[in-house]
Amino acid sequence: MYAVGLTGGIGSGKSTVAGIFRVLGVPVFVADEESRRLLATEPAVIAQVKAAFGEAVYPQGTLDTRALARIVFNDRAALERLNAIAHPAVRAAFAQWAAAQQAPYGVVEAALLVDTGWADRLDRLITVTAPEALRIARVSARDGVGEEEVRARMRNQVGEEQRLARAHEVVVNDGEQLVIPQVLAIHERLNTLSRR
Numbered sequence: 363m364y365a366v367g368l369t370g371g372i373g374s375g376k377s378t379v380a381g382i383f384r385v386l387g388v389p390v391f392v393a394d395e396e397s398r399r400l401l402a403t404e405p406a407v408i409a410q411v412k413a414a415f416g417e418a419v420y421p422q423g424t425l426d427t428r429a430l431a432r433i434v435f436n437d438r439a440a441l442e443r444l445n446a447i448a449h450p451a452v453r454a455a456f457a458q459w460a461a462a463q464q465a466p467y468g469v470v471e472a473a474l475l476v477d478t479g480w481a482d483r484l485d486r487l488i489t490v491t492a493p494e495a496l497r498i499a500r501v502s503a504r505d506g507v508g509e510e511e512v513r514a515r516m517r518n519q520v521g522e523e524q525r526l527a528r529a530h531e532v533v534v535n536d537g538e539q540l541v542i543p544q545v546l547a548i549h550e551r552l553n554t555l556s557r558r
Contacts, residue, residue, distance in 0.1 A: 363460045364467035364556035365483075369475040370490030371522055372515050373497030373504075375535035379490050380471040382545040389463050393472035396455050397448045401425055410447045415440070435514055449478050467556040476528050477520045486555065488548060489529035491522060492536050 368383070368390075370376045380390045400407045402425045411430075412420060419430045434441040456470055467485075475481040492500075494516075501512045526532060531548045535541050 363463045363465070364485050364552070365460060366467055366469045366552060367475045367481050367484040367487040368469050368471040368490070369473060369481070369487065369525055370492075370533075370535075371497060371519055371525065372473060372512065373499075373501040374490040374492045375500075375533075375541070376471050376473065376490050378535065378541065379488070379533050379545055380469060382542060383469050383549070386545075386549050387465070388549070389459075389465050389468040391456050391459050391468065391470045393452050393456070393470060393474075397452050398427070400451045400455065401427075401430075401448060404451065407447060407451050411444070414443045414447065435511075435518065438518070441518055445474070445478065449474075449480070453480065453483075467552050473519060476525050481528055486530045486552065487528055488531040488533060489525045490533045490535050491526060492534070494522075496537060 368376055368380055370379075377392075380392065384390050401411060402408075408420065408425075411425075415430065415433055419426055419433070430444070434444050452472075460468055469488075470480075470484070472480065475484070475487065481487050497516075498509055498512045501507065501515070502509060505512075531551070533541060533544045533548070
C-alpha cells in the first residue's frame with residue numbers, strides 16, 4: 363500500500379483533514395488513537411510503561427492518562443521514554459493495518475511523524491498548517507486548558523518550519539482558505555502517484 367503521512371502541530375486540524383480523507387473512502391490510521399489503545403490494553407506495552415513510570419499510572423489496573431500526561435509533558439526525558447515504548451508498538455500496528463488494506467493508498471495521521479523519523483519510511487507527507495494563535499485557541503477550547511499548557515505541548519513537537527520543509531503537500535487550515543478543495547486536489551494527485 364502507498365503510505366501517506368498526515369501531520370501538523372497540535373491544533374492545526376489534522377483530524378479535520380483525516381475526516382475528509384475518510385469521506386473520500388481513503389483508509390485512515392490514527393496513531394494517537396492506536397497509541398492510547400496499546401497503552402490501555404497491550405500487556406507488553408503496559409509492563410514497559412509501569413517499569414518506566416511506576417504502578418501509580420495504572421491505578422486499579424486502568425491507565426490514568428492525566429497522571430501520565432502530567433509526568434511527560436513537563437519532562438522531556440520522560441516523554442522520550444514514553445515515546446520509545448509507544449512508537450515502535452504503534453508502527454508495528456500500522457504495518458499490520460496497512461497490509462490488510464485494499465485501497466490504492468492509506469493515510470497515517472500522527473503529530474510526530476517528522477519528530478520520530480517515521481516520515482522517512484512513508485511514501486509521501488502531508489503537513490497541515492495554521493497560525494500559532496489560532497492553534498492555541500483551538501486547543502484551549504477543545505481541551506479546556508490555558509495558553510501556557512498548550513505552549514508546553516507545542517514545545518514537545520518539532521517546529522512548524524521543520525514540518526513544512528519535509529512536506530510533499532501542504533493543507534492551509536487558517537480559517538480563511540477552504541480546506542476541502544485543497545484535500546480533493548491532494549487526493550487526485552495521490553491516486554495518480556499510488557498507481558504508478
